[in-house]
Amino acid sequence: MEIKKGVAVSPGISIAKSLVIDSEDYRIPRRSIEPSQRIIEIQRVRNAFQDAADELEKLKASKKGIGEQEIKDIFAVHLRFLHDRSLRKKITNFIHAELVTAEYAVSATLREIALHLTKVRDAYISERAADIYDIERRLLKNLLGRKKADVGHLTEEVVIVARELSPTQTAGFNKDFIKGLATDAGGRTSHTAIVARSLGIPAVVALEDLTESINAGDLVIIDGNRGIVIVNPDEETIHQYEKYSHEFLELGHKLDAIKEKPAVTRDGIKITLLGNIEFPDEAELALQKGGEGIGLYRTEFLYLNNPNEPSEADHYRAYAEAISILKDRPVIIRTMDLGADKYTQSRRFVPEPNPFLGLRSIRFCLQNLTIFKIQLHAILRASVLGNVKVMFPLITNIQELMQTNMIFRDVMEDLDEEDTPYNGKIQAGIMIETPSAALMASTLARNSDFFSIGTNDLTQYTLAVDRGNELVSTMYSSVDPAVLRLIRTVIQDAHKSGIDISICGEMASEPEHIMLLLGMGIRTLSLAPPMIPEIKQIVRSVTIEECNSIARKILTMNSERQISGFLRDATRRILPEAF
């Protein structure tokens, strides 16, 4: 039994076998296998060699041009390695003798060869180690690629253990069988956390070296309430956790009971609670949990889920599905917000050196108008089916917003010409998630029907902290006074201009931050559906009077530590059972 401490990012408890997803970009940890598995792992090595060789043959055949001889030579060398029986034998013997996984045997063997070469005192030969690493990656990609594909075809309940999870990986998850997530990297607002909360499964991140101390199939407990992961728990621990899990579900049912009750403060102010969703069918969950609509419908899954560009019909189908569940309740569809990930990077010859400050989100759309217009066309077409609004992410300045609005109008004209009906009065709003947009909110408000503050990116860009980097993630806080001042500016400017303002970042699902947000003037929150009952309970337990006085005090404070301490105490006084 091994107990690991991380950061709890999605509540709940799950006990299941682990499915470990390694990445070819990181060192493969040594993992043991049972003697009976040897034959399977050896076969996997053979298949990987065969598939990698086939892949290379194809690549080689595609390089026909003159001047590509050098590339062809490199491929030819790699092919000799993939057909080298003594190399394969070295790897399979290693599996046989040491009882390790195919991934580890491949990686360890090839790295040993590479290391040997780097030690040669001849620059030209030692540089050839790069070829060996290339071959290693090619083989690992084949070994791991098959495993990733398996995640989509699960037949038993598992918890996923990985170094980190990318949107591409989570988009392929089969939600019926994945019961929890645990990752080495990440923070409260990492992609893993967001996905886990929207699926309503427990997750713990920032476990540092969990993947090193786990073998595929080990029984794992993920305690998403306390941020603990237990590998191979003993009988007594399992028993204890089954009891916790039961109690936690009970509490959940108790909270669910308030879903029929309105989200109104004790002094009678109505607060609108909406759901953030990733997939169309999650609209159902949002309603079940008491959401009054969808405040953020992320559309990235359309791009990540399938190998080809989504068609207009694919978009339309996904929107129509969510709208059919919501009927006439509002749904805010956010246009594609990709970037700094495989989808946009794979289109580039050279990866961007600083992708978070690069061509992402609306910037990518404005440079790829065909892709953007397909999505806008589908949103407009779906707008007659219900109460649809459109929202543009990562707007940085007024020109960008005007250009976006102009393209939106262009697409409307296209629909006019096609005689396709759409809602001509559809509201178009923007996300405020860059410091520049927050500072220029009064100007942007004149060209926008509503604002929604994306606190995750706003915090990251204001504080210049990567929320996924565990070395600095403690500096990341949405209640940092700098961030709060920007949020206050945006709220005031929206009120002055008479446009709607809501919060759709993770901050809206933090129990400790709710009173502050209400006190600053927020009346609409959009959050992960599983968190709605808990937040509603807070809303129903406070008065706006109390919230205002808390916000006033907080806005005079200059240190994040002081602010978060104050908020914790205030929430504890009002809602002792939440802690």
Place this chain on the structure above:
Amino acid sequence: MDGRSQNNTDRQGRHRQKMACEREVQIRNAEGLHMRPAMQFVDVANRFESEISVSSGDNSVDGKSIMQMSMLAATCGTKLKIKADGTDAQQAVEALRELVEDRHFDEPLPDKKRY
């Protein structure tokens, strides 16, 4: 076991003469036995039925395996002992010698100034 195991008997069942042949060669091209030359070497070696081993000092490897050949990491000037064992041992050693010394892997020789 595999296709290149020794075959001392031909199809008609006649016993063919098995012989061993050995020769020392020196790497002459400037960049030494890096990946592409290693590939050329094993490609030539694999044309022969004989077992071929290559040694540099105490280190002896299979001349038909690119992994093992590249692990030799023989730089310019390194002396290698090529040993063939089989019916076509002599031809094999001669072909490999020609590749290493006469053709020096179709690569440039070192600059005179280089030392």
